[in-house]
Amino acid sequence: MDIVDESAMENINGSISKDKILMLRNISIGYNKPLVSKISKDIFGGEIIAILGPSGIGKTTLLRTIAGLIRPLSGEVSHKIPRRGGIGYIPQKLGLISHSSVRSNIALGAITRRSKWLSVFFPLDRKLRNDIENAMKSLHIQDLADLPVRILSGGQQRRVAIARTLIQKPQLILADEFLGELDSENVKSIVEATQKAVTELGATLLMVEHNEERALQMADRVWRIKGNELVEEGGFDE
Amino acid sequence: MNKKLLLTGLILFILAWVFLDDLVEDWDQIENAPENLKIFFTEDLWPPDWSVLEAEVWVDGSLHKPNGDVCDESIELFCSKAWTGMVVTIKMAFIATLVGAIIAIPLASIAANNLAPLPINLAARIILAGLRSLPSIIWALLFAIALGFGPLPGILAMTLYTIGYLGKLQYEAMEGISNAPLELGMAMGLTHSERLFHIVIPESSNHLLSQLMFMFEYNVRHGAVLGLVGAGGIGMYIDNYINPPFDYDRAFALLIVVFVVVVIIDLLSMIIRSFVTEEGDVRRPKWWTVLLPAGAALDYYNHKGNRQNSQVEESE
Numbered sequence: 001m002d003i004v005d006e007s008a009m010e011n012i013n014g015s016i017s018k019d020k021i022l023m024l025r026n027i028s029i030g031y032n033k034p035l036v037s038k039i040s041k042d043i044f045g046g047e048i049i050a051i052l053g054p055s056g057i058g059k060t061t062l063l064r065t066i067a068g069l070i071r072p073l074s075g076e077v078s079h080k081i082p083r084r085g086g087i088g089y090i091p092q093k094l095g096l097i098s099h100s101s102v103r104s105n106i107a108l109g110a111i112t113r114r115s116k117w118l119s120v121f122f123p124l125d126r127k128l129r130n131d132i133e134n135a136m137k138s139l140h141i142q143d144l145a146d147l148p149v150r151i152l153s154g155g156q157q158r159r160v161a162i163a164r165t166l167i168q169k170p171q172l173i174l175a176d177e178f179l180g181e182l183d184s185e186n187v188k189s190i191v192e193a194t195q196k197a198v199t200e201l202g203a204t205l206l207m208v209e210h211n212e213e214r215a216l217q218m219a220d221r222v223w224r225i226k227g228n229e230l231v232e233e234g235g236f237d238e
Numbered sequence: 239m240n241k242k243l244l245l246t247g248l249i250l251f252i253l254a255w256v257f258l259d260d261l262v263e264d265w266d267q268i269e270n271a272p273e274n275l276k277i278f279f280t281e282d283l284w285p286p287d288w289s290v291l292e293a294e295v296w297v298d299g300s301l302h303k304p305n306g307d308v309c310d311e312s313i314e315l316f317c318s319k320a321w322t323g324m325v326v327t328i329k330m331a332f333i334a335t336l337v338g339a340i341i342a343i344p345l346a347s348i349a350a351n352n353l354a355p356l357p358i359n360l361a362a363r364i365i366l367a368g369l370r371s372l373p374s375i376i377w378a379l380l381f382a383i384a385l386g387f388g389p390l391p392g393i394l395a396m397t398l399y400t401i402g403y404l405g406k407l408q409y410e411a412m413e414g415i416s417n418a419p420l421e422l423g424m425a426m427g428l429t430h431s432e433r434l435f436h437i438v439i440p441e442s443s444n445h446l447l448s449q450l451m452f453m454f455e456y457n458v459r460h461g462a463v464l465g466l467v468g469a470g471g472i473g474m475y476i477d478n479y480i481n482p483p484f485d486y487d488r489a490f491a492l493l494i495v496v497f498v499v500v501v502i503i504d505l506l507s508m509i510i511r512s513f514v515t516e517e518g519d520v521r522r523p524k525w526w527t528v529l530l531p532a533g534a535a536l537d538y539y540n541h542k543g544n545r546q547n548s549q550v551e552e553s554e
Contacts, residue, residue, distance in 0.1 A: 084427035085426060089425035089426065093418040097419055097441050108423075116429050120436075123436065
């Protein structure tokens with residue numbers, strides 16, 4: 001019932017591929033005891049999926065399980081995504097390095113595109129530097145490049161986190177309430193920039209969102225956690 | 239909550255008192271202590287003999303450095319025991335702190351429990367504890383026996399102790415960083431060294447820099463002690479003065495020089511750390527604003543603050 005019907009692989013922007021990039025097979029997630037059980041889902045390239053549900057129900061735990069930060073209590077998570085740089089993660093607290101500049105924080109995403117033997121002492125080449133400048137321009141934070149992120153506003157910090165993820169060119173972006181408590185003007189511009197980048201990259205966006213209206217506007221599919229079950233709403237299932 | 243805290247404090251204090259009473263056999267020895275100290279201070283230490291800031295004058299009237307070379311400096315201070323000894327000690331401390339830190343940081347990164355698995359943590363912690371358990375003076379003694387007297391045994395002793403001591407301080411600082419950037423790095427598939435250099439070090443830079451400067455200061459201070467085992471530097475001159483013929487006033491002058499250098503290092507540390515702490519954003523009051531009426535001082539700061547805020551807001 002939970003497996004997505006591949007014949008329904010048509011999307012409003014036509015960018016969804018038929019390639020499964022991530023398979024969840026009967027997984028249970030949680031810490032010690034399961035929060036959500038029997039999750040079986042396939043995720044395809046280029047789609048936007050929103051995960052909804054009340055606080056503390058397991059949305060973030062699901063995202064962390066997919067990110068490989070915690071193991072599922074049972075079942076299997078398999079994917080065709082490269083381990084290095086394939087997953088872009090925007091945690092709820094954004095994970096920015098507060099003392100570093102905007103440019104350095106974005107560079108963290110870029111180093112995954114560099115050889116791991118060079119990246120420690122020579123993390124960036126000319127092309128990556130150009131890409132960082134372009135990413136900052138596209139998210140309108142180029143004027144803040146040399147400021148430490150700790151002095152930026154919440155909206156500006158979110159843009160930095162998004163730029164850091166997009167520069168990575170990941171196949172799967174896991175975003176945990178990345179729009180947070182932003183005002184509508186900020187949300188609009190960040191959503192536009194993210195949708196544009198996701199489309200250009202052909203990446204899949206799996207986002208935890210507490211604002212249902214916003215989620216429904218952005219997402220191709222909606223997963224809702226109810227009780228200890230994950231239910232798919234709308235999108236391809238309906 | 240406060241009662242519990244008070245009770246715990248009281249129990250600890252009583253315990254300390256019981257231990258002290260157990261250790262001290264003759265309480266009467268305290269009786270003469272102030273008088274002894276007064277005599278030692280007034281007759282032996284005070285006033286400090288500042289001739290340690292001058293070059294040595296030989297019988298022919300020529301000025302010489304402590305090693306016997308002719309003093310060709312335009313300022314005599316540069317040929318003095320205080321200056322030459324302090325320069326050697328600072329050089330020793332600099333090398334030991336730098337080399338010690340280069341070795342301590344990777345070791346600390348595998349000793350931190352948020353960066354490596356438990357068996358590796360334990361192995362690294364045992365190495366660090368082993369290096370730390372011998373005081374630097376014992377290391378210096380061992381190296382002096384192996385290599386002879388001079389700055390090299392001092393440098394090696396300071397380096398080993400720096401690895402053990404700094405390593406412990408740094409793995410504790412690394413364990414204290416926010417988990418979010420670390421998890422981000424793991425999700426991105428960064429290697430251990432990438433996470434160390436691009437996440438952990440920048441994120442804990444405030445603590446790491448502070449500890450590095452503290453270790454440098456510690457090594458400078460210990461340079462005075464290591465001289466006792468012939469490890470060179472200003473300690474060697476202090477050692478000479480506290481042995482017969484007991485020139486305590488000169489040793490005291492050299493200790494004041496060490497104190498001044500330690501204060502300067504502390505100030506340097508404050509300046510360096512201000513680049514990576516949130517203190518950098520805090521508007522410090524100017525000293526002269528205490529002379530202004532309260533309203534005028536407030537206007538001054540509000541006006542200055544508004545100018546700074548507008549720079550950030552312009553970009554938003």
